[in-house]
Amino acid sequence: xxxxxxxxxxxxxxxxxxxxxxxxxxxxxxxxxxxxxxxxxxxxxxxxxxxxxxxxxxxxxxxxxxxxxxxxxxxxxxxxxxxxxxxxxxxxxxxxxxxxxxxxxxxxxxxxxxxxxxxxxxxxxxxxxxxxxxxxxxxxxxxxxxxxxxxxxxxxxxxxxxxxxxxxxxxxxxxxxxxxxxxxxxxxxxxxxxxxxxxxxxxxxxxxxxxxxxxxxxxxxxxxxxxxxxxxxxxxxxxxxxxxxxxxxxxxxxxxxxxx
Numbered sequence: 001x002x003x004x005x006x007x008x009x010x011x012x013x014x015x016x017x018x019x020x021x022x023x024x025x026x027x028x029x030x031x032x033x034x035x036x037x038x039x040x041x042x043x044x045x046x047x048x049x050x051x052x053x054x055x056x057x058x059x060x061x062x063x064x065x066x067x068x069x070x071x072x073x074x075x076x077x078x079x080x081x082x083x084x085x086x087x088x089x090x091x092x093x094x095x096x097x098x099x100x101x102x103x104x105x106x107x108x109x110x111x112x113x114x115x116x117x118x119x120x121x122x123x124x125x126x127x128x129x130x131x132x133x134x135x136x137x138x139x140x141x142x143x144x145x146x147x148x149x150x151x152x153x154x155x156x157x158x159x160x161x162x163x164x165x166x167x168x169x170x171x172x173x174x175x176x177x178x179x180x181x182x183x184x185x186x187x188x189x190x191x192x193x194x195x196x197x198x199x200x201x202x203x204x205x206x207x208x209x210x211x212x213x214x215x216x217x218x219x220x221x222x223x224x225x226x227x228x229x230x231x232x233x234x235x236x237x238x239x240x241x242x243x244x245x246x247x248x249x250x251x252x253x254x255x256x257x258x259x260x
Contacts, residue, residue, distance in 0.1 A: 032136040036088035038062050040073045041219040042176030043084035044209055045143045046184050047154040047169045047194045048202035051230035052145040054156075055206045056084045057213070058238070059221030066221065074225050076234050078103060080146050081117045082227040083124070086173040087140035087161070095138060098127060117146025117155040117229075121165070129163025137161040141173035145229055152231040154194065169194050172209075175217040180209035199228065211241050 038060050045054040060068040073092065075083045077099050085092040102123060106115055115123075121144035131137050139161050146155045157167040169191055170184030187205055188194055197205075206226065213220040228235045 033088070033091075033139060036091070036139045038067065038089045039139075039219070040071065040086050040089060040092070040174075041217055042172055042174035042180065042213055043073065043086050043141070043143045044172045044176050044180055044184070044206055045084065045145050045156045045170070046188060046197075046202055046205060047156055047191075048197040048199055049195050050152060050154075050199055051147040051228060052154045052156050053199070053202045053206055053226060053228050054082055054084050054143060054145040055210060055224050055226040056086070057210065057221040057224040059219065060089050061219045064218070066219070069221060069223070072225055074227050074236070075099065076227070076236070077120050078115050079233055080149050080229060080231070081115070081120050082145050082229055082234055082236075083120065084143045084145070084173075085140050086142075088138070091138040091140050095124070095127070095140065095142075099124075116148060117144055117157075120144055120146070121155070121157045121159065125159040125163055125165045128159055128161060132162050143171055143173060145227070147229045147231050149231045149233075154229075175219075176209070176213060179212055179216055183209050183212065203228075207239070207241070214241050 040060050041057065043054065043056040045052060054074060056073040058069060058071055059066050060071040071089065073085050075096050077083055083099065085095065099120070103115065106113065124142055124144060128138055128140070128142070141158070141160045144155070144157050147153065148155070156169070156171055157165060158171045158173070159165045169188040170181060172180045172184070184205065187201070188197055210224050214222055223238060223240045225236065225238050
């Protein structure tokens with residue numbers, strides 16, 4: 001092996017010959033992702049009187065195949081923030097790497113300063129908008145949820161692959177924006193209604209929405225991860241949808257071994 005400091009780990013040129021780097025001189029054009037392959041579906045978020053609850057199922061689909069059933073799409077960032085991502089899984093992993101590096105850099109000064117949900121959301125939105133301007137977007141829809149550790153003020157915002165951002169008491173990505181948000185808005189139509197929603201009611205509401213998605217969204221899964229963020233911190237867990245009604249086909253005349 002080459003023992004010179006500039007070439008540690010490389011074979012010696014005088015013994016094995018010069019390294020062939022011709023494969024690096026590609027004449028092919030630079031390409032960007034145009035169609036995500038492995039994707040995750042909806043992420044739900046709703047504010048309640050003491051914080052925010054966010055949930056996402058654990059399925060990652062390879063096209064129309066539910067290929068991976070244990071993928072965590074919720075990431076805790078710091079002490080009082082959780083980020084949930086739908087869309088391309090590889091882009092989600094890249095974004096997680098950026099956030100990890102961001103947290104490490106924030107610890108360098110050792111000044112007891114911590115990033116909270118508004119700052120994390122602002123950073124993610126700038127990253128997505130910058131990638132969109134390069135015509136190489138991160139194919140994700142992101143929910144950022146958190147709570148202020150001093151005031152208990154809940155925070156929930158959305159950003160998509162174009163860098164479009166907005167906030168609301170109840171948000172969802174993917175099919176959840178069509179199927180779950182109408183259910184959520186019946187309980188929290190505006191910020192004033194957030195004060196009347198307890199944590200227990202918010203958990204039941206999210207469970208109901210995840211069951212609707214399990215029935216109606218072909219890319220959704222039966223098990224989902226959830227996180228509750230309050231001023232005390234982040235509480236996480238996993239839950240399986242109960243009381244499923246997929247056995248209705250057994251009662252249809254002429255189905256299976258039944259006689260008409």
